[in-house]
Amino acid sequence: MGRLIRLDRTGHTTLAEWSAGEADSHAEAAAAFRRELDAGMLASVPTANGSAEVVRELPADADLVVLRRPIAGG
Amino acid sequence: MAQARLKAPPRPAGTPRRPGLEEASALWWRGEVSGETLRRDGRRWTAWTVWLVVVFTAPGIGLLLLSPWTLPVALGCFAHAWIVPWLQARRGARSVVPLGSGRGRAGTPGAERVALGLLGDLVGHRERDLLRRTGLVVQRGRLGVWAVGERGALMVRPGGRRVDCWCVRVAETDGLPAADRVAHLLLALREDEVGFAMVANLGFSGAAWRVRRGLSEAARPALAEARAVARRGR
Numbered sequence: 106m107g108r109l110i111r112l113d114r115t116g117h118t119t120l121a122e123w124s125a126g127e128a129d130s131h132a133e134a135a136a137a138f139r140r141e142l143d144a145g146m147l148a149s150v151p152t153a154n155g156s157a158e159v160v161r162e163l164p165a166d167a168d169l170v171v172l173r174r175p176i177a178g179g
Numbered sequence: 180m181a182q183a184r185l186k187a188p189p190r191p192a193g194t195p196r197r198p199g200l201e202e203a204s205a206l207w208w209r210g211e212v213s214g215e216t217l218r219r220d221g222r223r224w225t226a227w228t229v230w231l232v233v234v235f236t237a238p239g240i241g242l243l244l245l246s247p248w249t250l251p252v253a254l255g256c257f258a259h260a261w262i263v264p265w266l267q268a269r270r271g272a273r274s275v276v277p278l279g280s281g282r283g284r285a286g287t288p289g290a291e292r293v294a295l296g297l298l299g300d301l302v303g304h305r306e307r308d309l310l311r312r313t314g315l316v317v318q319r320g321r322l323g324v325w326a327v328g329e330r331g332a333l334m335v336r337p338g339g340r341r342v343d344c345w346c347v348r349v350a351e352t353d354g355l356p357a358a359d360r361v362a363h364l365l366l367a368l369r370e371d372e373v374g375f376a377m378v379a380n381l382g383f384s385g386a387a388w389r390v391r392r393g394l395s396e397a398a399r400p401a402l403a404e405a406r407a408v409a410r411r412g413r
Contacts, residue, residue, distance in 0.1 A: 112362060114286060114354035116293025147201050149366045151301055155318070157369035159199060173363045174355075175202050178380040179274065179331060179346030 109134050109163070111141060111172040120172070125165050138163040138170070146172040200367060200374030212376040214322060214337075217384075221341055224384040228264045235260035264389075271344030271383025272393025275331035277314025278361050280395065283329045286356030294358035301362060315401035316365055317408065320372040324405040324412070326398075327368060329360040332379065333390065339406035342390040347379035 109121040120141070121134035142148065142161070150158045150167045163170060190207045197204040210216065239256030242249035276282045285291055299307050302316055310316050315326040315333075323334040323343070330348045335341075349355060349363045368375045383390070391402055 110297075112294070112297075112355065112359045114290060114356070116286070116290040116356055116359065117297055149370055151366070151369070155303070155369065157366050159201065159370045171362075171366060173366055175350045176347055176363060176367045176375075176378055177202065177350040178378055179348045179382075 107131075107134065107163075107165070107167050107170065109138055109170045109172070111146065112174070117171075123165070131163070131165050135163040138172075141172045145175070147175060148172055197374070199371030200378065202367070203371060203374030203377040206377055209377050212322070212373050217322060217336065217343065217376075220381055221336070221343070221384045228267070228385065231263050232260045235263065264385075265392075267383055268385055268389035269393035271385070272333075272390045274344050274346045274382045275315070275326070275328045275333055275394075275398070277328045277395065277398045277401075278310065278357050279314045280328075280397070283357050283360065284352070286354060286359070290356040291358055294356035294362065298358045298362045298365070301365060309401055309404055310361075313398050313401035315398055316361060317401055317405050318365060318368055319408055319412070320368070322372055322376060324409040325368060325372075326401045326405045327361060327364045328398075329357045329364075331382075332364060332368070333402060333405065334376075335387065335402070335405040335409040337409055337412060339409040340387055341384060342387045342402070343381055344383040344390060345376070345379035346382045347375070 107123045107125070108119060110117045110119050121137045123130035123134040125131070138148065148160045149171045150160050150164060151169060151171065152158060160170065187205055188208070194207050197207070235256050239253035239260070242253045242256070286294065298310070302310060306317055315328050318325045318327060323336045326333040332345045332347055334343045334345060336343065347364060349360050352360060387402065387406055391399055394402060
């Protein structure tokens with residue numbers, strides 16, 4: 106089961122959930138994912154080894170995809 | 180107007196797009212950060228500090244050689260030689276805002292709880308405990324060991340003796356809970372450490388003891404832990 110969340114003022118919001126075997130749920134999640142990217146969000150997949158991967162397409166096999174805002178120099 | 184002034188210049192045709200962190204890719208005019216560029220920047224900071232000390236100390240010594248009656252003025256010179264480098268190190272240390280320090284705007288209690296839960300899931304047990312005590316997340320990287328706050332980050336260079344202070348933040352916080360701001364920086368760092376260092380601005384680089392003095396008592400164990408990890412990784 107994959108989960109797409111957006112970090113926002115509520116802490117985070119779950120935008121979509123999908124199963125790798127269900128094409129419809131993944132397509133809906135991918136559409137939500139695309140909308141958020143178009144709105145300027147960036148997507149990241151945290152991995153078990155303490156790193157994270159930048160993604161520009163919603164990976165079907167990811168457990169968690171986090172949408173975050175851009176960072177900048179202070 | 181301000182936005183127009185801050186708008187990034189367009190990427191020249193043919194400039195290859197940098198993989199990794201999106202924000203770093205937008206800064207196409209900035210050079211890649213590496214261990215060598217960090218050492219060079221560190222040497223510059225050391226030279227600058229030495230220069231400041233010499234510039235303020237030499238006149239004081241000169242005045243004392245001319246006449247012992249100039250002692251008060253000479254002492255003023257010596258004080259400057261001490262205070263200016265101290266202020267620079269303090270400013271660097273204070274560019275890092277630990278979670279829960281009260282120096283950043285917090286979200287609603289409910290949002291902070293949710294955000295803290297996610298942040299806790301992103302880090303290991305040891306880092307979670309350190310986060311609870313210090314407000315900083317320690318993250319090991321290739322360039323060094325990082326301590327990330329809700330704004331800003333420290334990076335202990337390999338060996339644990341030098342610390343770089345980085346100014347970095349979420350571009351538009353817009354009510355984000357403080358723990359989410361830490362999560363933003365942590366995710367970006369994990370995605371692409373070199374890109375993260377390209378986006379962030381180096382505010383200070385110097386000896387760890389100088390940075391430590393500028394940190395709050397609560398945050399110091401995070402620096403100690405980062406230094407210990409950096410020493411072990413040698």
